[in-house]
Amino acid sequence: MSVLDSVGRVRNAPDLYLVVSSSGSEYLVDMAEGRCECPDDSHRPSVTCKHRRRVAFVIGERPIPEWANQDALDDQFGLHVEAEPTRAVPDGGVAQAIADNNSVTRSDSGPLAIESHDDPRTKRAKREAIDVSFLRKPGRYEVQSASDSVYEVDILEETCSCPDDASRCKHLRRVDIEIRAGLVPRPDGRLPEA
Ligand SMILES: [Zn+2]
Ligand SMILES: [Zn+2]
Known part of the structure; x- marks a missing residue:
């Protein structure tokens, strides 16, 4: 699955994300409302569907597993969030979806290093x-x-x-x-x- 936040329907909506699966299905996730348009989510309100879970990972609302390689993830992250849907790659596992998280101490330095006090x-x-x-x-x-x-x-x-x-x-x-x-x-x- 790829998560897109700046194309098509979600281009100017900060809380909306498009999740494109490797089969080409596309679902709109509204993180502010906690909703996804997939059938799984609509029919079982008590369940957080996989699309919402994936977006939560990408935007850093879920903690990153300690084994994750931060540098590799950062490289992939930019590509994935800005990629065009036509270039979406097949699901490569959890690694490609994990982003920066405040609870993780980063060793990166330099002007583009992300600080824990930075806002989204x-x-x-x-x-x-x-x-x-x-x-x-x-x-x-x-x-x-x-x-x-x-x-x-x-x-x-x-x-x-x-x-x-x-x-x-x-x-x-x-x-x-x-x-x-x-x-x-x-x-x-x-x-x-x-
Ligand atoms: Zn601007
Ligand atoms: Zn869903």
Whole structure:
């Protein structure tokens, strides 16, 4: 199963996820309401269906087994959450679905390391395959997400052209993180001082 959070019906809905099984069935999971549209879930309300369990793993609401290899999981995670349904891979076991979890101490360092106090949007900003380029206009950056959407972030105005109505979307956060880390030029076009 693959869990998708930024395509089609769930593109702009933070609590909605699409779970695509290896047979190609696609179910909409609403984590806010605790619902899934699969027959299993609708007919047996007391049961948490496998799609909801899978999403819970992916978004970190369930603890990661201690044996899980954190680095390998992180590599796969970005791919899976942003992958297009047509490229969904067959179920490779639990490993591909496990994401970061606050209860696990991570050894990663660097600007995109996920800290335990990061909120969910900041985690996504760090974790997803987002490309940031400086646009040679004061404060403007072009952000390309793994789903190939391109947005323009104005770091001075704190605005982004994406439809996320959060005060600071993940694109804005990612640009901010990359500027602080010296990965892209500062808003004035110069590289940060070392
Ligand atoms: Zn289900
Ligand atoms: Zn945005």
